[in-house]
Amino acid sequence: MQAAMNKNKLIEFDREPDPIRHDWSFHELRSLFDLPMNDLLYRAHSVFRRFFDPNEVQISRLLSIKTGACPEDCAYCPQSARYHTGLEPEALIPLEKVLKSAREAKDQGATRFCMGAAWRSPKDRELDRVLEMIEGVKALGLETCVTLGMLSDDQTRRLKESGLDYYNHNLDTSEGYYSEIITTRTYQDRLDTLKRVRDAGIHVCCGGIVGMGESDDDRIGLLLNLANLPEHPESVPINSLVQVTGTPLDGTPKLDPLIFIRTIALARILMPKARIRLSAGRSDMSDEMQALCFFAGANSIFYGERLLTTDNPDADSDRKLFDRLGLSMAGPPHQEKSR
Ligand code: SAM
Numbered sequence: 203m204q205a206a207m208n209k210n211k212l213i214e215f216d217r218e219p220d221p222i223r224h225d226w227s228f229h230e231l232r233s234l235f236d237l238p239m240n241d242l243l244y245r246a247h248s249v250f251r252r253f254f255d256p257n258e259v260q261i262s263r264l265l266s267i268k269t270g271a272c273p274e275d276c277a278y279c280p281q282s283a284r285y286h287t288g289l290e291p292e293a294l295i296p297l298e299k300v301l302k303s304a305r306e307a308k309d310q311g312a313t314r315f316c317m318g319a320a321w322r323s324p325k326d327r328e329l330d331r332v333l334e335m336i337e338g339v340k341a342l343g344l345e346t347c348v349t350l351g352m353l354s355d356d357q358t359r360r361l362k363e364s365g366l367d368y369y370n371h372n373l374d375t376s377e378g379y380y381s382e383i384i385t386t387r388t389y390q391d392r393l394d395t396l397k398r399v400r401d402a403g404i405h406v407c408c409g410g411i412v413g414m415g416e417s418d419d420d421r422i423g424l425l426l427n428l429a430n431l432p433e434h435p436e437s438v439p440i441n442s443l444v445q446v447t448g449t450p451l452d453g454t455p456k457l458d459p460l461i462f463i464r465t466i467a468l469a470r471i472l473m474p475k476a477r478i479r480l481s482a483g484r485s486d487m488s489d490e491m492q493a494l495c496f497f498a499g500a501n502s503i504f505y506g507e508r509l510l511t512t513d514n515p516d517a518d519s520d521r522k523l524f525d526r527l528g529l530s531m532a533g534p535p536h537q538e539k540s541r
Pocket residue numbers: 278279280281318319320321322349350351352371372374410411441442443444445446482483510
């Protein structure tokens with residue numbers, strides 16, 4: 203009798219499709235994305251609970267270590283030198299300033315410290331200084347992440363040797379919509395950098411931006427490319443466009459919040475073990491929208507009043523939101539309760 207029950211259980215388990223896949227078709231994703239909202243949320247949340255404690259959110263802190271005057275033409279970005287956004291450029295900041303910010307972040311509950319530089323790619327001299335920053339932040343007991351643009355093989359190796367945990371490099375959108383947004387580097391350039399990072403043994407942080415005037419098919423196309431990478435990124439930031447005066451995308455019609463939530467849900471279904479980050483754009487989201495994103499599978503945020511150059515909800519209002527939702531901050535990685 204027991205044996206029969208176990209066998210039935212096994213058969214049932216066998217019938218459950220393996221949720222970790224790299225062979226998704228566009229058609230499958232389109233069908234998931236178009237499910238009735240309750241069915242999509244149910245599926246996403248069920249996958250979420252299999253791999254994570256759904257009430258724990260990982261906390262990252264962002265710091266811009268080199269701001270503005272960027273030669274690239276990313277149409278969303280206030281840091282491109284091509285647009286008049288009124289942003290004050292700032293050269294690479296001193297190590298001490300970075301460490302002060304990292305200490306504060308740790309005291310506030312962050313487990314990861316992400317440093318961003320407005321570069322097309324780092325020069326070797328600049329990289330030397332970033333390596334010192336990584337070593338210093340790591341010594342404080344924080345996970346480290348940097349986003350510096352395109353990398354060479356040698357630079358990637360040196361970053362790994364410095365102890366870097368994550369490299370952020372986004373695909374940003376679908377391959378088809380990409381040329382509407384960026385012309386100064388190709389989609390393939392981005393895939394090449396991501397491969398270098400993966401091959402060097404650094405964790406990959408890769409996602410994109412929605413609300414740039416793209417279609418549902420583009421949002422699905424972005425997630426398809428992420429999900430069908432040889433390995434899923436460990437961290438997937440989903441940014442909602444922060445519209446900045448002076449950038450070409452300022453004035454883009456606002457995306458329906460429910461479409462944003464569907465995008466998060468689909469990302470969770472496709473990449474069950476990834477930390478899906480509710481990234482830029484939270485200042486414009488209602489508490490109820492964020493709550494639905496956390497239900498759909500988002501389990502990471504940037505915490506603190508500033509992203510790189512734009513505003514983020516202040517720490518106090520996020521603490522209140524977490525209290526109201528019964529969410530807690532995930533501990534350092536070795537203490538995490540992920541399943
Ligand atoms: N310069 C490097 C690069 O682009 O590879 C690293 C820094 S760049 C600011 C990092 C990411 O921030 C971009 O890939 C983009 O996804 C996101 N980002 C920049 N401006 C944004 C905006 N206005 N709204 C939402 N996300 C934005």
